[in-house]
Amino acid sequence: MDFPKDLKYTKEHEWVKLDGNVATVGITDYAQDSLGDVVYVELPQEGGTVTKNEPFGVVESVKAVSDLYSPISGSVTEVNDAIVDTPEAINEDPYGDAWMIKVDVASLDELDDLMSADEYQKFIEEEK
Amino acid sequence: MRHIVTKGLVLDEPLIFEVSSAGRKGVEPAVCDVPVVDAAKVIPAAMLRGANDPMAGFPEVSEIDAVRHYTRLSQWNFGVDTGFYPLGSCTMKYNPKINEDAARLEGLSAIHPYQPEELSQGALRLIYELEDYLAEISGMSAITLQPSAGAQGELTGLLMIAAYFKAKGRPRHKIIIPDTAHGTNPASSALAGFKVVPIKSESNGVLTLDAVKAVMDDDTAALMLTNPNTIGIFERNIHDIAAYVHKKGGLIYCDGANLNAIMGIMKLGEMGVDVVQFNLHKTFSTPHGGGGPGSGPVGVGKALVPFLPGPRIKKSGNKYKFVRDNPKSIGRVKAFYGNFGVMVKAYAYIRRMGPDGIRKAALTAILNANYIKESLKGTFHLPYDQPCMHECVFSDKAQSAYGVTTIDMAKRLIDYGYHPPTVYFPLVVHGAIMIEPTETETKATLDGFIETMKEIAEEARANPDLLKSAPVNTKVQRVDEVRAAREPILRWRPGA
Amino acid sequence: MPYIPHSDKDIADILKTVGAASTEEFLKYLPEELRLKGKLNLPDGLSEQELSAELRSIAARNSTVNGYASFLGAGAYNHYIPATVGHLASRSEFYTAYTPYQPEISQGTLQAVFEYQTLVCQMTAMDVANASLYDGASATAEAVLMARRITGRDTVVMSAALHPEYRETVRTYLVGAGNHVTEALYCTEAGTTLPEAVEAACGDAPACLVVQHPNFFGSIEDLATLAEVIHRKKGLLIVVTAEPVSFGLLKPPGELGADIAVGENQSFGNPLAFGGPYLGFMATKTEYVRQMPGRLIGQTVDKNGSRAYCLTFATREQHIRRERATSNICTNHGLCALAAAIHLVSLGRVGLCALANLNLSKAEYLKARLSSVGIAPAFTSPTFNEFTFKLDTDPDAFMKALLKKRIMAGVGLKRFYPELARHIVVSATEMNSKADIDRFAEEAGKVTR
Structure with missing residues (x-):
């Protein structure tokens, strides 16, 4: 199981990578592994807004549905439409090709309560 | 012999569309004994199927092609008649053959739902008596046989609960549902306009009064539980829980999916249940049909009787009549009166078993x-x-x-x-x-x-x-x- | 005891294993005060032979559509069911199976329903159809809920010429969603939905328009015009077909602007059976498939690459999505769908079109014969196998008089439409012989003269 050090993590198993004011969001390796083969993704429209801790989309395997919770608030500047056609990318490369949305972050303070890689790893071990 | 298995004669069979060949005819309709009408003369061309027909590919096969096709397909299926089918929560009991024969009797199958009441006395009697039997088995005051399956029965029951509170001038908006419930329970609750409040069962698999107390409030319309529950355990606190929920003005809905365990042993009405839906295709031996049709009657206590879907059936003297004037009714959930063909089979089962057979x-x-x-x-x-x-x-x-x-x-x-x-x-x-x-x-x-x-x-x-x-x-x-x-x-x- | 096969020795052996003295012993785990003291008050059990006689005597108290000349339709149609249907659909490998959750031992049901989905698509000219819903009325309600999810809008406009029991069902289903249902009047001359009334009922943001085609009066609707009205307001068109034999003749909903086609497939392979079980169908466009309720069968491969079928898109359904599912439906009407498929396959493309034309010819003949005795159609629009006529006299007395001549003379509309107190809707199918139609007209003429 992979936990890149340069990312921040949520309890709902999303990751965030901050680059200036733009945050890239996806789901973690652990999330894709527990979901199984992803067959469907629903993402928001470009130009829409997302709110911290509110659902912004859905991922589905054959027998499970998971909401995607936004780790931050802001406006969606880019959406990774490629994964809508190839949802298997989420299983294959959750931290790379299968990023989901890029968000122009409204308030950087919102990242403060997210977990570091070590904290997240510990969190999921406890959750098991 | 423990393993029932063979390398039998399993034939392959393509899709019926691939068997099709243009111009081949199956069972042809009767010869027209009245003047043949040219559709174009009585219906505008824009409303008729055109030359560019999207029915391209619609099968054209001979009768024997069709017979072999479905016979071969049937052989790829496993049913109760094939072997042991211990599918939990589905009650895959034997489906008696006499029931199938009964449903096919001309007098019970070639009858139109809108034919006059006086020509349908046998059908009305059967419905009336089956309602009576289910009321006796469950201890409820009245039954509707209208819902098509368990989930539609749930919706019907929940809509009655909503109507009951609305009629009292105090609508309630929440339904408490244990985490062991079938998915239909929360789905039906949402469809009926309720918010679902989940509740955990204890480590011994049953619901406790304290757990219910912690979430029950005066906006809670009902507690929806399955008894015996889906772990196969009897909810032994039901009586106390029901008394508490009632004290708070709420109602008890029981999903009757597991009625097979308690029929003839206990009556839901005596446990404090206000609404229950039955699954005739589980408890009462009607077949599942590879995914229906089932039948999902609903039983209710006295307070909810006015809200039952219509029409109701009344007996006066030896005559059975529809009663259509039910001002508080939630309305109907389907056309006509329910899955009559399924009711016939459940009726046959109850008559065959009698009170001793049911309990046994x-x-x-x-x-x-x-x-x-x-x-x-x-x-x-x-x-x-x-x-x-x-x-x-x-x-x-x-x-x-x-x-x-x-x-x-x-x-x-x-x-x-x-x-x-x-x-x-x-x-x-x-x-x-x-x-x-x-x-x-x-x-x-x-x-x-x-x-x-x-x-x-x-x-x-x-x-x-x-x-x-x-x-x-x-x-x-x-x-x-x-x-x-x-x-x-x-x-x-x-x-x- | 019937259907309970244990011998006394079996029971004794089982009791030994479970460590109990009697079968009753398990009851001690149940609260004493709830245990039934006496016996259920039910009739004593019968032998199979006695039961058979009892059921026959109940059946004998019903008159059938075979014993009378029946011109009843109005959502339930008397058609000839080919012998293949009964024999094949009653193979117990089909009817004693559960929902095909284990695809490796359910390929029969799965392939048959996959084919049925295709047949529905071909008849309606839609992209995708589900495995089945309960009946036409609840399918219509499900379509309305689906249209509201797709459009995110509330307002539902139903044609007043939609089957009254379907309209009542939609209203019941929509109580939880806050209703917002209005009705659009029909034209009293043509007997079809008024586009102006639809326009007015829609408001600015309608979710959908629901139109029956042919409608409850038997009239063929001008779907293209109605589609234009609802689409201009960015709502969806739901076309309801209660008599699907019409698909053999009429332009399909998918070619006339339908976004969702639903209805009743009882006409194919399913007996009248006093109103059920029938067969709700639903078809839609590919883009809406994730909002569709009910089961769906898809084609795939097994691990050796052989073609195989399985349930798919199950995440829409209640067992996974629970309170957020597209519907609460679980058990549907699979066996009814199988019967319909066998009937359609037995008919084939040519047979279905011929059957449709036969129905049209019978109904037109009935129309002409009734007109010849002074009973004229009530509406001017074209019809398929059903139409409405108006009497100058009391329709109840009329129907009663014909009943004495062993004729079920149609369904009076007074109960459903107070303004149509003298109207009767009649249907003629391949089951009505020329002799029966002639007799109907002759007796009707005598009664009204």
Whole structure:
């Protein structure tokens, strides 16, 4: 199981990578592994807004549905439409090709309560 | 012989569209004995099928093609008539043949729902009496036979609950549902406009009064539970819970999916249940049909009677009549009166069994489930080790050490000639294996199943790959459900 | 005891294993005060032979559509069911199986329903159809809920010429969603939905328009015009077909602007059976498939690459999505769908079109014969196998008089439409012989003269 050090993590198993004011969001390796083969993704429209801790989309395997919770608030500047056609990318490369949305972050303070890689790893071990 | 399996004569059969050949005729309609009408003379051309006909590819086969097609397809199916079908929560008991004959009687099948009442007295009587029998078995005040299946029965019951509170001038908006519930319970609640409040069962598998007290408030319309619950355990606190919910002005809804365990032994009405839906296709021996039709009657206590869907049936003297003037009724949930053809089968079952047979069926269902539980509990992990009702729930905990999961064992059972139990439900048991043997199986069948399950547990230890690759004795092997969802093909198309 | 096969020895052996003295012993785990003291008050059990006689005597108290000349339709149609249907659909490998959750041992049901989905698509000219819903009325309600999810809008406009029991069902289903249902009047001359009334009922943001085609009066609707009205307001068109034999003749909903086609497939392979079980169908466009309720069968491969079928898109359904599912439906009407498929396959393309034309010819003949005795159609629009006529006299007395001549003379509309107190809707199918139609007209003429 992979936990890149340069990312921040949520309890709902999303990751965030901050680059200036733009945050890239996806789901973690652990999330894709527990979901199984992803067959469907629903993402928001470009130009829409997302709110911290509110659902912004859905991922589905054959027998499970998971909401995607936004780790931050802001406006969606880019959406990774490629994964809508190839949802298997989420299983294959959750931290790379299968990023989901890029968000122009409204308030950087919102990242403060997210977990570091070590904290997240510990969190999921406890959750098991 | 424990394993019922053979390398039999399983023929391949393409899609009917691929068998089709232009110009071939099957069963031709009757010869027209009135002047043949040219449709173009009476209906505008814009409303008629054009030359560019999208029915291209509609099958054109001979009668024998059709007969062989469906006969071969049927041979790829496993039904109760094929073998043991211990599918938990589904009550896959034997479907008596006399019931099928009854539903096909001309006097019960060639009757139109709008033919005059005086020409339908037999049908009205059958509905009236079946309502009566179900009221007696459940201890409820009145029954509607209108809903088509359990889920529609749930919706009907929940809409009545909503109407009841609305009529009192105090609408309520929440339904409490235990985490062990069938998915239809929250789905029906949402459809009826309620907010679902989940509640956890205790470690011993039952609901406690304290847990209900913690969430019950004066905006809660009802507690919706299944009794016996989906773990196969009787909710023994039901009486106290019902008394408390009633004190708070709420109602008790019971999902009657597991009625087979208690019919003739206890009455739901006496436990404080206000609404219950039945599944005639589980408890009352009507077949599941490969996915319906079922029938989902609803029973209610006195307070809810005015809200039942219409029309109702009244008996005066020896005559049966529809009553259509029901001002407080929630309205209808389908056209006409319900799945009459299914009612006939349930009626036949109750008349055949009588009060003694009904009770014995429940007692034997409990006995058989406990027999399986006791026989397998050393082999498989039993999360709730206590006497069960009509079904028992194991898990794959003991076998997971060898990398074997519930689905692998389920698929291996198929190789040995058994339908797998319900798997991965209820959700509160990780890797659940839910076994409901029913009362209609012989001891020899139960023993064969038990020995096979033990053998599979041994295979899981010694040769897990055997289970991973199961089933091998079937028409097709493990099916790629991921591909079905990622690259959907939901119909045949010409040239495909 | 019937259907409970244990011998006394079996029971004794089982009791030994479970460590109990009697089957009753398990009851001690149940609260004493709730246990039934006496016996259920039900009639004593019968032998199979006695039961058979009893059921026959109940059946004998019903008159059938075979014993009378029946011109009843109005959502339930009397058609000839080919012998193949009964024999094949009653193969117990089909009817004693559960929902096909284990695809490896359910390929029969799965392939048959996959084919049925295709047949529905071909008849309606839609992209995708589900495995079945309960009946036409609840299918219509499900379509309305689906249209509301797709559009995110509330307002539902139903044609007043939609089957009254379907309209009532939609209203019941929509109580939880806050209703917002209005009705659009029909034209009293043509007997079809008024586009102006639809326009007015829609407001600015309608979710959908629901139109029956042919409608409850038997009239063929001008779907293209109605589609234009609702689509201009960015709502969806739901076309309801209660008599699907019409698909053999009429331009299909998918070619006339339908976004969702639903209805009743009882006409194919399913007996009248006093109103059920029938067969709700639903078809839609590919883009809406994730909002569709009910089961769906998809084609895939097994691990050896052989073609195989399985349930798919299950994440829409209640067992996974629970309170957020597209519907609460679980058990549907699979066996009814199988019967319909066998009937359609037995008919074939040519047979279905011929059957449709036969129905049209019978109904037109009935129309002409009734007109010849002074009973004229009430509406001017074209019809398929059903139409409405208006009497100058009391329709109840009319129907009663014909009943004495062993004729079921149609369904009076007074109960459903107070303004149509003298109207009767009649249907003629391949089951009505020329002799029966002639007799109907002759007796009707005598009664009204």
